[in-house]
Amino acid sequence: MFSKETLAGFNTRKTPFYYYDLKLLKETLSACKDAANEYGFQVHYAMKANFNERVLKCIQGFGFGADCVSGNEVKKAVEVGFPSNQVVFAGVGKSDDEIITALELNIYCFNVESVQELEIINDLAAGVGKRARVALRINPNVDAYTHHNITTGLEENKFGINQWELPACAEYLNRAQNIWLEGIHFHIGSQITNLTVFKSLCVRVNEIKLWFEERGFNLKILNVGGGLGVDYYHPDENKIADFKAYFEIFNQFLDRKPGQEVHFELGRALVAHCGTLISRVLYVKNGIKKHFLVLDAGMTELMRPALYQAYHKMENLSRNVELEQSIMKYDIVGPICESTDCFGKEVEIGTSFRGDLIAIRTAGAYGDVMSSRYNLREQLEPYYTE
Numbered sequence: 279m280f281s282k283e284t285l286a287g288f289n290t291r292k293t294p295f296y297y298y299d300l301k302l303l304k305e306t307l308s309a310c311k312d313a314a315n316e317y318g319f320q321v322h323y324a325m326k327a328n329f330n331e332r333v334l335k336c337i338q339g340f341g342f343g344a345d346c347v348s349g350n351e352v353k354k355a356v357e358v359g360f361p362s363n364q365v366v367f368a369g370v371g372k373s374d375d376e377i378i379t380a381l382e383l384n385i386y387c388f389n390v391e392s393v394q395e396l397e398i399i400n401d402l403a404a405g406v407g408k409r410a411r412v413a414l415r416i417n418p419n420v421d422a423y424t425h426h427n428i429t430t431g432l433e434e435n436k437f438g439i440n441q442w443e444l445p446a447c448a449e450y451l452n453r454a455q456n457i458w459l460e461g462i463h464f465h466i467g468s469q470i471t472n473l474t475v476f477k478s479l480c481v482r483v484n485e486i487k488l489w490f491e492e493r494g495f496n497l498k499i500l501n502v503g504g505g506l507g508v509d510y511y512h513p514d515e516n517k518i519a520d521f522k523a524y525f526e527i528f529n530q531f532l533d534r535k536p537g538q539e540v541h542f543e544l545g546r547a548l549v550a551h552c553g554t555l556i557s558r559v560l561y562v563k564n565g566i567k568k569h570f571l572v573l574d575a576g577m578t579e580l581m582r583p584a585l586y587q588a589y590h591k592m593e594n595l596s597r598n599v600e601l602e603q604s605i606m607k608y609d610i611v612g613p614i615c616e617s618t619d620c621f622g623k624e625v626e627i628g629t630s631f632r633g634d635l636i637a638i639r640t641a642g643a644y645g646d647v648m649s650s651r652y653n654l655r656e657q658l659e660p661y662y663t664e
């Protein structure tokens with residue numbers, strides 16, 4: 279739901295654009311921070327979900343660290359004020375240049391995804407006369423029960439080090455001069471709504487942690503990644519993810535020694551609901567069997583429906599459904615020359631007309647960051663309320 283003033287703001291702007299409710303963002307950050315503090319847990323924000331500068335500054339202001347997946351994200355995190363000792367760098371394909379950038383910026387830790395990458399970081403660190411802190415991203419083989427395109431913790435996925443490779447890692451770490459093992463890292467997927475999945479993760483982390491400790495490694499951090507999902511169907515009823523229940527699972531099921539830190543990397547759950555893509559109906563096409571609303575926003579602005587068949591709740595902001603509207607079923611599509619450029623099929627929404635404002639909700643995570651110039655589309659200027 280949007281206030282009258284916010285709607286008035288929408289009406290004066292050229293569409294499409296992303297709208298960010300920074301008040302809701304701050305409420306979400308505060309809820310997450312409080313729930314994490316309860317158990318002394320530390321959260322790094324997974325910057326790839328949304329790297330809008332104002333959003334980043336809010337998040338940094340609440341004392342979150344930054345979880346980056348490219349050299350440019352590392353640079354950006356430091357630029358907007360994340361202290362470099364709260365920046366971690368993950369990713370299955372870090373280039374030499376990116377690794378050197380991160381070494382020069384003295385980031386806290388590299389989350390390393392293969393034995394070969396350990397060797398490369400060691401050699402590059404030697405080259406610049408540094409010792410790099412690393413955490414091993416281990417594939418726990420836990421099914422996240424989420425969309426297959428966003429499942430990352432199974433042995434068939436490209437991410438992480440598989441368990442049979444751990445002896446080789448341990449052997450190399452014992453020999454390597456320019457890397458230091460800080461801890462172990464896991465990330466099993468995204469948009470996870472079944473919290474028992476995280477309990478299964480804890481069980482695997484406990485086993486793997488023991489394996490290292492039995493071999494004399496002192497693990498300072500256990501990094502259990504991100505993945506907490508949000509309610510795309512009920513953005514008004516469930517504005518803020520259930521951070522309490524989420525952290526409580528880890529508190530209950532994760533074994534930790536005194537002084538051992540637990541780190542999280544949340545992306546989506548922090549920023550999804552505060553963002554909305556606002557667009558206008560360009561055309562209404564009535565077919566024999568189907569009715570189409572053609573919007574001025576498309577997959578170039580929000581790719582999730584095309585990429586993961588993702589659901590986003592849509593609302594017509596120009597009509598009052600209760601007072602004057604009959605409900606229609608439309609296929610709501612964008613202007614891009616691709617059949618997958620469709621935000622939803624048979625969507626029930628009030629009868630709509632050319633010029634109506636359509637809100638595509640819960641678009642703050644993996645929305646604007648995935649936008650592309652395909653069809654030579656314009657880059658959007660976001661709109662904010664505090």
Ligand SMILES: *Cc1c(COP(=O)(O)O)cnc(C)c1O
Pocket residue numbers: 324326327345347368369465467468469503504505506543544545546547
């Ligand atoms: C994407 C990603 C995250 C964040 O995932 P969310 O589902 O947005 O919480 C965390 N850690 C790593 C390594 C990632 O790649």
